[in-house]
Amino acid sequence: MKTAVYPGTFDPITRGHLDVIRRGSHIFDELIVAVGSNPHKKPLFSLQERMEMIRAEVTDLPNVSIDSFEGLLVDYVRSRGTNIILRGIRTIADFDYEFQMALTNRKLGGDIETVFAMASEEYSFLNSQLIKEIAEMGGDVTPFVTPAVARALQERLGGTV
Numbered sequence: 001m002k003t004a005v006y007p008g009t010f011d012p013i014t015r016g017h018l019d020v021i022r023r024g025s026h027i028f029d030e031l032i033v034a035v036g037s038n039p040h041k042k043p044l045f046s047l048q049e050r051m052e053m054i055r056a057e058v059t060d061l062p063n064v065s066i067d068s069f070e071g072l073l074v075d076y077v078r079s080r081g082t083n084i085i086l087r088g089i090r091t092i093a094d095f096d097y098e099f100q101m102a103l104t105n106r107k108l109g110g111d112i113e114t115v116f117a118m119a120s121e122e123y124s125f126l127n128s129q130l131i132k133e134i135a136e137m138g139g140d141v142t143p144f145v146t147p148a149v150a151r152a153l154q155e156r157l158g159g160t161v
C-alpha cells in the first residue's frame with residue numbers, strides 16, 4: 001500500500017490543485033490531502049471551510065481523504081504511516097522553493113521522499129492568491145475554480161461571478 005500526503009494551504013482549492021490530486025490518486029493507493037493550518041498565512045477561508053471545499057470536489061475519488069495538520073510536515077507524514085509527500089510544480093519559478101523544501105524535509109525526516117506532479121499546462125499559471133485578487137475586483141474566476149468555490153469567493157469577497 002503506497003500512501004502519499006499532498007500538503008498545502010488550499011486557500012481556496014483551484015483547478016490546478018484538483019489536477020494534481022487527480023494525478024496523485026492514480027499514482028498512489030491512498031492520497032491524503034493535508035490542509036496546513038499555518039496562521040502566519042492569514043488565510044481567507046478557515047481551516048474547516050478549506051477542508052469542506054476540497055471534500056466536496058473529490059467525492060468521485062474514493063482513495064482520496066482530507067485532513068489537516070499543524071507543526072512539522074515530516075512529523076505529520078510519519079504519523080500517517082508513510083514517507084511520501086506529493087507536491088505540484090507549475091513553472092520553473094516553483095522549482096527553487098520546492099527543491100529547498102524537499103531537501104529540508106529529507107534532512108528533517110530521514111527517508112522522506114517528495115514526488116512532484118506537473119499540472120496540465122492549462123493550469124500552470126494558476127495560484128490561489130491571484131484568484132482571490134481577481135474575485136475581489138469583481139472578475140470572473142470560473143475558469144480557475146469550480147462553481148462551488150467561485151460562489152464561496154463571491155460570498156466572501158463580493159465579486160461578481
Ligand code: ADP
Nearest residue numbers: 007008009010016017087088089090119123126
Ligand atoms: P503552499 O502554501 O504549501 O505552497 P498551496 O496551496 O499554494 O500551498 O500549494 C500546494 C501545492 O500545490 C504546492 O506544491 C504548489 O506548488 C502546488 N500547486 C498550486 N497550484 C498549482 C497549479 N496550478 N498547478 C500545479 N501545482 C500547483
